[in-house]
Amino acid sequence: xxxxxxxxxxxxxxxxxxxxxxxxxxxxxxxxxxxxxxxxxxxxxxxxxxxxxxxxxxxxxxxxxxxxxxxxxxxxxxxxxxxxxxxxxxxxxxxxxxxxxxxxxxxxxxxxxxxxxxxxxxxxxxxxxxxxxxxxxxxxxxxxxxxxxxxxxxxxxxxxxxxx
Numbered sequence: 001x002x003x004x005x006x007x008x009x010x011x012x013x014x015x016x017x018x019x020x021x022x023x024x025x026x027x028x029x030x031x032x033x034x035x036x037x038x039x040x041x042x043x044x045x046x047x048x049x050x051x052x053x054x055x056x057x058x059x060x061x062x063x064x065x066x067x068x069x070x071x072x073x074x075x076x077x078x079x080x081x082x083x084x085x086x087x088x089x090x091x092x093x094x095x096x097x098x099x100x101x102x103x104x105x106x107x108x109x110x111x112x113x114x115x116x117x118x119x120x121x122x123x124x125x126x127x128x129x130x131x132x133x134x135x136x137x138x139x140x141x142x143x144x145x146x147x148x149x150x151x152x153x154x155x156x157x158x159x160x161x162x163x164x
């Protein structure tokens with residue numbers, strides 16, 4: 001049994017038994033030696049509820065600490081070392097919430113439960129429901145590395161020869 005760190009959405013989905021939580025993630029949470037949530041997740045939920053970006057969470061903001069305890073979870077540490085690592089990670093992902101969650105996973109040695117594939121290669125992530133997802137993720141990474149999606153999405157420029 002290993003201790004886990006839940007990303008914000010994964011935590012909320014585990015609390016609400018949301019079907020968007022993958023089977024593998026659900027099994028990992030059920031069999032975990034401990035479930036941890038970064039304090040930044042509390043801030044993220046509160047801020048998004050206040051700004052109207054996650055209105056369905058607004059009624060639960062004040063109850064979040066109690067819900068974590070009832071789930072048998074713990075608030076992970078948030079200290080200067082985690083904040084420093086989050087700011088200095090050589091990672092293109094700019095979301096400060098995700099950067100702090102990734103740094104917490106790395107420094108605390110916790111496997112991360114998250115739907116967000118942006119964490120791949122930065123922190124050990126648990127999500128996919130099986131080996132079927134792996135070839136797709138490899139293809140997606142290959143396409144992104146060659147900017148295939150972006151070249152195909154833009155209209156093709158005509159050369160001077162084609163226009164004349």
